[in-house]
Amino acid sequence: MHFHWSFFTHLLFSPPSSFVHGAITTVYVAVVAQTLGVALGLVLALFRRSRRVPLRIFASGYIWLVRGTPLLVQLVMVYDGLSTLGVYSFNNIQLLGISITGVVQAGILTLSINEGAYMAEIMRAAIDSVDRGQTEAAESLGMRRHQAMRHVVLPQALRIVVPPLGNEFNNMLKITSLLSVIGLQELFLAGQDLNSATFRTFEIMLVVAIYYIVMSTVWAAIQSVIERRLEARGGDLVEHVPLRTRLFGGGALAATGQLMRGAR
Amino acid sequence: MIDTSVARSARADGEGGAKPAVECISVQKTFGRLQVLDDVSLTVERGEVVVMIGPSGSGKTTLLRCMNHLERIDSGELWVNGHLIGYRRTVKGLVEESEAEIARQRAEIGFVFQHFNLFPHLTAAQNVTLAPVRVRRMPRAEADANARELLARVGLADKCDTYPRQLSGGQRQRVAIARALAMKPTLMLFDEPTSALDPEMVGEVLEVMRGLAAEGMTMVVVSHEMGFARGVGDRVVMMDAGRIVEMGPPERVLDQPQEERTRTFLSKVLH
Numbered sequence: 275m276h277f278h279w280s281f282f283t284h285l286l287f288s289p290p291s292s293f294v295h296g297a298i299t300t301v302y303v304a305v306v307a308q309t310l311g312v313a314l315g316l317v318l319a320l321f322r323r324s325r326r327v328p329l330r331i332f333a334s335g336y337i338w339l340v341r342g343t344p345l346l347v348q349l350v351m352v353y354d355g356l357s358t359l360g361v362y363s364f365n366n367i368q369l370l371g372i373s374i375t376g377v378v379q380a381g382i383l384t385l386s387i388n389e390g391a392y393m394a395e396i397m398r399a400a401i402d403s404v405d406r407g408q409t410e411a412a413e414s415l416g417m418r419r420h421q422a423m424r425h426v427v428l429p430q431a432l433r434i435v436v437p438p439l440g441n442e443f444n445n446m447l448k449i450t451s452l453l454s455v456i457g458l459q460e461l462f463l464a465g466q467d468l469n470s471a472t473f474r475t476f477e478i479m480l481v482v483a484i485y486y487i488v489m490s491t492v493w494a495a496i497q498s499v500i501e502r503r504l505e506a507r508g509g510d511l512v513e514h515v516p517l518r519t520r521l522f523g524g525g526a527l528a529a530t531g532q533l534m535r536g537a538r
Numbered sequence: 539m540i541d542t543s544v545a546r547s548a549r550a551d552g553e554g555g556a557k558p559a560v561e562c563i564s565v566q567k568t569f570g571r572l573q574v575l576d577d578v579s580l581t582v583e584r585g586e587v588v589v590m591i592g593p594s595g596s597g598k599t600t601l602l603r604c605m606n607h608l609e610r611i612d613s614g615e616l617w618v619n620g621h622l623i624g625y626r627r628t629v630k631g632l633v634e635e636s637e638a639e640i641a642r643q644r645a646e647i648g649f650v651f652q653h654f655n656l657f658p659h660l661t662a663a664q665n666v667t668l669a670p671v672r673v674r675r676m677p678r679a680e681a682d683a684n685a686r687e688l689l690a691r692v693g694l695a696d697k698c699d700t701y702p703r704q705l706s707g708g709q710r711q712r713v714a715i716a717r718a719l720a721m722k723p724t725l726m727l728f729d730e731p732t733s734a735l736d737p738e739m740v741g742e743v744l745e746v747m748r749g750l751a752a753e754g755m756t757m758v759v760v761s762h763e764m765g766f767a768r769g770v771g772d773r774v775v776m777m778d779a780g781r782i783v784e785m786g787p788p789e790r791v792l793d794q795p796q797e798e799r800t801r802t803f804l805s806k807v808l809h
Contacts, residue, residue, distance in 0.1 A: 405655070407651060407653060407655040408655060408657065410608055410651070410655065411649075411651060411655035411656075411657070411714075412657075412668075412669075413608070413641065413644060414606055414608065414644055414647070414648075414649035414651075414718075415644070415645065415668070415669035415673065415717070415718070415721055416641050416642065416644045416645025416646075416669060416673045416721060417641065417668075417669060417672060417673055418637060418638060418641045419637055421672050421673070425668060425672060426657055426668075429659045430657075430658065430659050433659065
């Protein structure tokens with residue numbers, strides 16, 4: 275079998291609706307899971323810095339468990355495992371007039387749980403990187419500890435978080451392909467389904483790969499705009515990384531990303 | 539935990555009269571094995587400007603930080619405006635105050651840091667309004683008008699909407715002073731306010747401090763600016779190795795020091 279050019283170009287430029295829906299699902303699941311993951315990560319990071327020991331233990335235990343187990347295992351446990359145990363089955367629900375299938379709920383839930391653990395570490399590093407003098411200055415003005423955190427430390431920490439957060443989301447876009455194992459119809463599974471009907475594996479996966487790279491490139495451009503805007507508004511807290519570096523690697527961003535992510 | 543003096547307690551429980559702005563009684567503090575404050579007693583009267591000098595590591599900054607409870611003390615008592623700062627007297631001795639109460643006490647005390655510690659994500663005016671709005675629940679418009687007035691007073695009327703990174707060191711420190719003043723403190727503490735500045739910026743900051751002193755603000759200043767100590771200080775306190783070596787009017791301590799350590803220190807600073 276040789277490379278089938280017309281099959282490839284046809285698939286690339288006029289994809290079947292399963293591809294379009296798959297790509298939309300990929301983006302939608304990634305955005306929702308990342309957003310929930312960020313919120314969860316913030317809460318966990320605050321727990322880890324809390325004065326209450328049970329909260330600290332909970333957060334540390336959570337992060338330890340989630341980061342110590344493969345996402346694939348977590349996915350199958352949550353979606354299939356809980357159901358076979360009879361603990362919980364994900365059924366389709368209606369939310370604000372949109373129907374959300376059980377498998378999408380399970381996928382988003384698991385990805386959020388997983389991402390929350392990684393975001394917690396990133397948030398904590400960002401919070402710790404805000405100079406101690408900032409808290410002291412806020413407290414010397416009579417602000418309570420929580421006020422100092424909310425009005426002085428967190429706004430600065432969130433700016434520091436933006437570059438590694440961009441990395442996380444880039445990763446999230448691609449990691450959604452793992453949801454195919456629980457049968458979530460995202461981009462990769464759409465490709466797999468077409469593959470089992472046509473056996474044009476290379477052409478199909480090349481198109482799928484191109485779709486992914488287009489999505490992550492668009493995201494890199496958006497991130498670049500966000501960071502430039504933050505830079506214009508807020509101080510020299512976020513170093514601007516040119517789009518070229520962002521796409522092709524190298525420089526400080528890659529270093530921080532690696533440092534903060536650890537081995538996944 | 540703390541050795542209390544009966545005479546002092548009676549007075550501090552507060553029957554009228556002008557209580558001193560700051561009263562340290564046998565304050566002790568250690569960092570690990572290092573005794574940073576060793577039996578320090580010092581009274582600062584209202585309206586007084588006290589300048590603390592001494593070699594680095596002598597404990598002067600630590601003492602200043604204890605005055606608004608940025609550092610805890612191990613024993614002794616530290617009164618500000620007639621309140622035990624950071625502690626509450628109970629039958630079991632002194633225990634640390636609640637976080638809310640400590641915050642309330644700090645709101646009355648201005649603190650100016652060596653490295654300014656301005657909030658980099660806020661403009662100069664927002665730096666000044668943050669605490670009045672969040673702590674005093676002052677309406678934003680009123681806080682903003684106050685901030686602009688204060689910034690004008692420190693000579694920065696045109697920098698209200700500028701972010702700290704776009705300001706020079708001297709300008710940053712003046713914003714920091716305005717920020718502290720916005721809470722209408724009764725006591726201002728300055729921790730080496732000019733030592734992180736380029737020499738040509740020192741004057742503008744000292745000028746603002748001189749103005750404050752002239753208005754009768756009670757000030758405790760850790761500084762090596764001998765000109766300021768001489769011109770503005772009512773009293774100079776010389777510290778070394780966690781102890782007060784000597785104190786008195788600037789002309790006496792700076793010109794006719796009684797202690798050898800003061801003489802050695804001054805000869806190093808002045809040359």
